[in-house]
Amino acid sequence: MLPAIIFRQMQRPMSAGALHLGGSTALEHVLGVGGSSFVNCLNRYAAATGFIRISFLDINQRRNWDVARLRLYADAKKQSLHLRTIQGRDLLQGVLDKQRAEFIERKNVLVDDIREARHKVQERVREKIVEIREERENIMTIPNLLTISRAILSPYIGYVVVQGDFTLGMSLLVVAGITDLLDGQIARRWPSQASKAGSFLDPMADKLLMGCLVVSLCYSELLPMWLTGIVVFRDVFLLAAGFIIRYISLPPPKTFSRYFDATHVTAQLEPTFISKVNTGVQLATIGISLGAPIWNYLDHPMLHGLWYLTGATTIAAALSYVINRRDTFKIIQKKT
Structure with a gap:
């Protein structure tokens, strides 16, 4: 990941003095190595290839930008997880409410059937009692x-x-x-x-x-x-x-x-x-x-x-x- 972060192709060349003066301290802070020797090495590599230039200012901006983006990404993920949690809780609550309503409805139907059956049995018993009384003489x-x-x-x-x-x-x-x-x-x-x-x-x-x-x-x-x-x-x-x-x-x-x-x-x-x-x-x-x-x-x-x-x-x-x-x-x- 180091070449992708600190190296990029430049459209115009940059002097070694400017590179040394502007980025020595930042490079030392980022990479943890001595700025002078490291810059001299890069400059020699750049002079040999004519392809790579280093901007220590871009390194700091990129680092700050990546941290902010990560924070935004983390906040977005947190917000998304929170929204999904709320949606899942609402969905689960809806399912529970629906199941509870169906259970109550079935319970009411069963209770009505039991009451009706008990009423029919009581009526049949009364009819039997009346029939037996009528049959006796x-x-x-x-x-x-x-x-x-x-x-x-x-x-x-x-x-x-x-x-x-x-x-x-x-x-x-x-x-x-x-x-x-x-x-x-x-x-x-x-x-x-x-x-x-x-x-x-x-x-x-x-x-x-x-x-x-x-x-x-x-x-x-x-x-x-x-x-x-x-x-x-x-x-x-x-x-x-x-x-x-x-x-x-x-x-x-x-x-x-x-x-x-x-x-x-x-x-x-x-x-x-x-x-x-x-x-x-x-x-x-x-x-x-x-x-x-x-x-x-x-x-x-x-x-x-x-x-x-x-x-x-x-x-x-x-x-x-x-x-x-x-x-x-x-x-x-x-x-x-």
């Missing part, structure tokens, strides 16, 4: 009490028949038949006494009565075995179907207590016409067969004919429930 009505009394009386009637007390058995059968007629008449005449639970309780009580009587009569040899099997099979089939319908129609949760809760009605049974006819025929057959040892007409041909008629109507009633299963029971839908 008062089962302690007069027709249901008569039906339950008939169901309780059925095993005792069977026991009396097995013991051979046919007269008492006939009397209890008449009482059971009267309760069967009364519960239907009361439910039809007074709608407030009707209940959906009664549509299941009444046929089940009839099936229990028929089952107890046909088994006890078969044990007492007053009813043939084949007819007893047909009647019992149909009743067991209908009872199993009733339990299945109860399970299907019961809304969640399907707990044991809710399953056997008679006040929680989930379906309604509508017996077919042939089933109603068969119930009347079965009651007549049971009563006439039970009266055979009392009025002495055992093995009468008309009694055998009545047995065959009862068997035929029993099979037809069972088939009617299978064929018209969509019309025989109705699942109580939830109200919307």
